[in-house]
Amino acid sequence: MDGSKSKLINSLSKLKADAVKAGLTLTEVEHVLLAKCSDSAKREGHASALAGQGSGEHASGNSAGSRSLPSALITVFFRFLIPLLLCSAGALSCLHYFGHLSSLTGILTENPCLLEANLLLVEISRPIEKCDFCEGLTSFPTYRDISREDYLDIHAYTGRPALIQEGGTKNWTAPDVFSVKFFQNLYKDNERALEAQENCQFFPYKSGIESFEEFLNMSDEKADFKEEPWYVGWSNCDTVIATELRRHYTLPHFLPEGSESSITDWIFLGGPGHGANVHIDSVDRPSWQAQIRGSKTWTLIPPPECEHVCHEINATMVKGSVIVVDTNRWYHKTDIHPGGISITIGSEYD
Numbered sequence: 001m002d003g004s005k006s007k008l009i010n011s012l013s014k015l016k017a018d019a020v021k022a023g024l025t026l027t028e029v030e031h032v033l034l035a036k037c038s039d040s041a042k043r044e045g046h047a048s049a050l051a052g053q054g055s056g057e058h059a060s061g062n063s064a065g066s067r068s069l070p071s072a073l074i075t076v077f078f079r080f081l082i083p084l085l086l087c088s089a090g091a092l093s094c095l096h097y098f099g100h101l102s103s104l105t106g107i108l109t110e111n112p113c114l115l116e117a118n119l120l121l122v123e124i125s126r127p128i129e130k131c132d133f134c135e136g137l138t139s140f141p142t143y144r145d146i147s148r149e150d151y152l153d154i155h156a157y158t159g160r161p162a163l164i165q166e167g168g169t170k171n172w173t174a175p176d177v178f179s180v181k182f183f184q185n186l187y188k189d190n191e192r193a194l195e196a197q198e199n200c201q202f203f204p205y206k207s208g209i210e211s212f213e214e215f216l217n218m219s220d221e222k223a224d225f226k227e228e229p230w231y232v233g234w235s236n237c238d239t240v241i242a243t244e245l246r247r248h249y250t251l252p253h254f255l256p257e258g259s260e261s262s263i264t265d266w267i268f269l270g271g272p273g274h275g276a277n278v279h280i281d282s283v284d285r286p287s288w289q290a291q292i293r294g295s296k297t298w299t300l301i302p303p304p305e306c307e308h309v310c311h312e313i314n315a316t317m318v319k320g321s322v323i324v325v326d327t328n329r330w331y332h333k334t335d336i337h338p339g340g341i342s343i344t345i346g347s348e349y350d
């Protein structure tokens with residue numbers, strides 16, 4: 001994680017822990033911060049940036065949502081609201097608060113663009129972890145294939161990630177079929193699907209492609225990276241398209257029996273040199289993701305309260321591998337490798 005971001009997250013994490021020690025519930029902390037935030041944001045016309053639905057940086061990726069919080073708002077939260085709550089709860093935490101506050105406001109003043117990410121908002125409401133999900137992991141658990149029993153025992157609901165190199169995508173036709181053109185043709189001229197996508201998520205990252213429609217209308221030259229490189233992701237909200245996508249893949253065999261993969265598929269694709277910035281999500285369940293074409297590295301970073309027992313770990317996916325990550329608990333980022341387009345498909349499972 002880059003220095004400013006990690007300092008910011010650390011400060012916020014300590015601040016939150018102090019607030020909880022002082023007797024506030026997480027919901028109270030969240031309520032004060034986010035409720036105030038969205039009221040003022042509406043006045044500023046930035047409601048969608050702060051709606052908080054969806055997943056961390058993902059939520060900020062909505063085309064209407066990549067806005068920064070007005071700095072006046074930050075001043076209001078940190079200068080007045082938290083001190084009021086904490087100082088009424090106890091003098092010691094009040095002192096702690098001012099320590100963390102000054103480092104936090106310092107970081108934000110020097111790096112106002114940090115606020116563009118929803119990182120701050122997700123960090124505020126994220127539960128404080130007990131760290132058993134990451135404790136002792138010094139490298140990414142990796143398997144050529146894994147049985148359902150082992151997967152259930154070790155990974156399914158423990159938050160411990162896994163990389164399955166070969167066994168998860170047998171007999172899929174997706175690698176022969178999925179391409180930019182395939183996705184463009186699938187949605188184009190399909191009014192119902194396009195309408196459904198309006199309520200779904202699109203993440204432009206730093207691609208300059210501001211909307212799903214713009215992605216669909218991208219020229220062949222741009223799609224082939226003959227112009228600026230790009231990287232985007234979206235969730236599919238149309239059931240007919242979901243059925244079409246699922247003709248080309250099946251659920252990885254090791255997922256728990258009877259587990260229902262969410263009907264929402266997540267597709268991420270784009271070129272070398274790009275990827276998703278560090279973020280943590282606020283989705284309902286753990287996620288799996290399969291690499292259809294190209295190669296990318298996932299870096300998982302434990303939350304600050306677990307740094308004393310947990311480590312950053314990473315895994316490189318190549319065509320045919322499947323990764324499983326609880327993206328609500330691990331901060332994560334991805335980097336696409338040189339050598340052509342990276343295409344992944346994935347979903348959540350219960």
Ligand SMILES: O=C(O)CCC(=O)C(=O)O
Nearest residue numbers: 268275276281287327334
């Ligand atoms: O695949 C990527 O580049 C990012 C995926 C991600 O952030 C997620 O699935 O939560």
Ligand SMILES: [Fe+2]
Nearest residue numbers: 279280281327
């Ligand atoms: Fe994510």
